[in-house]
Amino acid sequence: MRRLLATAALGTIAFLAIGGSAPAGAKTRTTITVRSDSVTVNGAPVDVSVKVTDPEGRPVSGALLRLIVPAEFMGEARDEIVGEATTDDAGEAVLRFAPAQIGRIEATVAFWGAHGYAPSSATVAFDVKRPATAYEAVPVGLQARWARSYLILVPVVSVWITYALVLWLTVRIRRAGAHRTSSKKVVTS
């Protein structure tokens, strides 16, 4: 599968003068480099490898990264955070997510800034294919003509009729007790 190298500086917000002397309190600019499979299958987990560096190319460790995908829920479009990871000492992290939709997804890897580092983000695109299936399972219920839902009551009613029979036997036990006879022991089982 072809690999995509997406290096982006989208949304790289610099509070710091680029290449010049930094004003007091300004944050260090960061760059996010993303590597991932560009083609994947619906539902299959895909790893998004991310590296965060500063302007000198030094790794930024401890940066909390979020993987955000656009989604639609009940007709309303919104962004969903589908994965989180923190960079290690090499400034690297792996975000894993399993796309649930079909088609092209443009996901965003975002670092919201922390520890004197400025926020940054990068985008990564996936072409999500439909998984290969022999057929599509569509629940339609039992289709036989004789299969009527009320048939479920047949065994239930049969059992309750049997219970009624047993209750009738208990009434007979009580009646038999009214005519006290010999109390010799009787083995029934």
Place this chain on the structure above:
Amino acid sequence: MSVQIATGAPDGDRLEHLLERSKAPVQPGAWGIRGRLLVAALAAVVIWGILAWVWQLKHGLAVTGLNDRVSWGFYLTNFVFFIGISHAGTLVSAILRLSHAEWRRPITRLAEMITVVALVVGAGMVVVDMGRPDRLQYVIMYPHLRSPILWDVLSIGTYIAGSLLYLYLPLVPDLAILRDGHVGGRIRQRLYSVLALRWHGGPEQRRLIGRAIGIMAVVIVPVAISVHTVVSWIFGMTLRSGWNSTIFGPYFVVGAIFSGIAGIIVVMAIFRRVYHLEEFITEKHFRYLASLLLVLGLLYAYFTLSEYATVGYKMQVGDASLLSALLTGRYAPYFWTFAILGMVVPIVLLALPRTRTIRWIVTAAVLVNLGMWLKRFVIVIPSMALPLMPYEWGTYRPTWVEWSITAAGFAGFALVFMIFARIFPVISVWEVEEGWEAEDAESFAPVEAPLAAGATILVGEPS
């Protein structure tokens, strides 16, 4: 239908001792100080659970860890667990009765009691799980016969009614003993008198009760199996990963009997120790039940392997995520605790001759029950947490409300059991006596079995 009249009589001292021991729990002051403290502690936990439920009713299910992704949590786990435990009574008592297993006699009452109490607690968990239990009657008022949830209501309702009947019928002769022995105060005497059905042990009464027990023993087995099959269909009739399985019916039934037998062993051990029933509930009973538990454990291990191996081999998309979460991911600690402590270790303990002692058998049974609760947890929650839409995995963290109600469920089970044992004998005196008579009178013709009685009533008297 013929009746065998016994001419022999069991040893008088032995019978007296049995009567004394079986009546001991129902005598005034039987609990003692420690028993009363235990009852008070259990009642306190139950009251706390009821208060938590009232809190939940007032503020809605938002006070639980349930959410839009994971809408079934502890309550449904408890429901499946207790319904599983309830299989103990039926399948041990009815099947052993039908198969003429004579050793069953001292333990059938305990098993039947477990069934009724576990069913009531289990069914109660479904009501607790409902955000609006005041709408429960809609299930009956507007039934949707295609819904497995309605099937569940029907089968559990039928099972509760049948189990009560099946518990009550063999209790009748023992209630007459309590009535005639003037045990308890006026209210209890009145209760025993009404429930004893004017029993005096005459031939006609014996014949009728033999028939009734026989019919119930035949009918209750398929009802019990249907109950856990339908419980499994609540899950298995969906297309969700982890639940979409064709073997869920038998898998659940075997799991239910497995945990049910373990439940009997634990309850048996407690009652044997507390009420000094060592003479009647012997090591033989533990060893026989241990053999059954071992067979069921091996069957359950086979079903578990079959279930996960077939899913893992195909690795359909959703199944792959679920399986990795279960085996190596966030649910792995629960899954492997069940697999090792709840299945492998008990099987080893039950299989080794050196550990087939009461202590180790009870240890294995406790582990099975803990493991099977966890198993129900990993059946219910991960499949719900698995995202069906492009979201992260759902999360479920039970709150104090769920912990409290769960604790109340288990405490309630123990409390109802203790109260039940306080009113009714825990050993079926007449059945044990009958077993002694059969043993003593070797010249007897073959005794009539309830199975034959049941068959006769169902197909008619032979001409």
